[in-house]
Amino acid sequence: MQLDLINSKIGRKNIINNNLAMPDLYKAVGMVGVLFENKYRFLKSQLERYYEVDGRTIERILVNNSDELSNSGYEVMTGERLKLFKKSLLDSSNLNDLEHSSIIKAPSLGVFTFKSFLNIGMLLVDSERARQTRSLILDIVIDVLNKRSGGKTKFINQREEKYLPAALDEFIYRKKFIDAIDLYIVDNNFKYSQLTDKVYKSIFKENSNEYRKILRLSSNDSVRSTLYSEVLRIVSDFENAFAKKLKLAFENKGEKLSLTEAHELFNEFSEKALLLMEASVKDARNKMASRDLAFRDALHEKLANYLKDVPAEDFEKFLGEQSLNLERQLELNKDVFKRLKDR
DNA sequence: ATATTCAACCTTCAAGTACG
DNA sequence: CGTACTTGAAGGTTGAATAT
Secondary structure, three states: OOOOOOOOHHHHHHHHOOHHHHHHHHHHHOOOOEEEOOEEEEEHHHHHHHHOOOHHHHHHHHHHOHHHHHHOOOEEEEHHHHHHHHHHHHHHOOOOHHHHHHHHHOOEEEEEEHHHHHHHHOOOOOOHHHHHHHHHHHHHHHHHHHHHHOOOOOOHHHOOOOHHHHHHHHHHHHHHHHHHHHHHEOOOOOHHHHHHHHHHHHHHOOOHHHHHHHHOOOOOOOOHHHOOHHHHHHHHHHHHHHHHHHHHHHHHHOOOEOHHHHHHHHHHHHHHHHHHOHHHHHHHHHHHHHHHHHHOOOOOHHHHHHOOOOOHHHHHHHHOOOOOOHHHHHHHOHHHHHHHHHO
């Protein structure tokens, strides 16, 4: 993972949003904070000491990145809350006398959470400690990812409850799609793969070969089994809708379409469908590009405009305790499969 | 209730330094 | 050599605590 944390806001947010890695990070950093309102809090003086920088440097970063840092938990406390905070600060009392006397009088105080503590480290350019901390952060985040995913991220898309139903639906629609190509287009060795690629290109701008390369899949891995449920849903919709179009065109014409005609038909269809499903296609592209960068270290260059940070819920969804591997999902859905089989 | 005081915060101008 | 980053220093603002 070659993430440039200093220059990539998305990269930084992906660290901050990764709640699963926080306990490990906290342990590794070894800086003890004061527990207040359920979060570990740090003072600017602690950051100065840890990163070995001047307070003004931190101040400047706070000013230039105020949105980002308040999102990661930095705040200036005043009034009643400050009073309470000072109380817990005194109880834990792991600061020296000088800090002690000045802080006790402070009418307002800038307070960092552990996340904003890390966030500062990801923005300090010249501090050697910050540099070390960044590489520590990346090591741990990768380590947590590997542990949680069992070392492989190829099928990380499947570790989510919505995947299985989406995959089952897709299986059914895929069959309709294949059948329609079979029945309504004149025989051609390439008709299946060409139209499948067209579906992919419409939805996420890559054909299956490009996609394979980006995800470093071997030739016998199926592309579909690596798609996120949101992408699969759209693939299903496309396949289902285009199958109907093909049937209609076949009935109008009274005979099988040539492959060229089928391509033209698809182009028309795709243009309209993309417009109609604009929001969900955009959402799928966002999720695919962003998650693949964060989880699979794979960059979809053609979807670069769709890169966003991966929300905290996604880390939980794909790496958390609730994330399920496929075997377990299959186990839980045994009865569903039995019913399907009996049909 | 009003004035004073204090530390932190904020802004600005300026100069030093590391780096390609 | 220009750019980006860091540090220096001074002056002003703010909000809360304390004194009057």
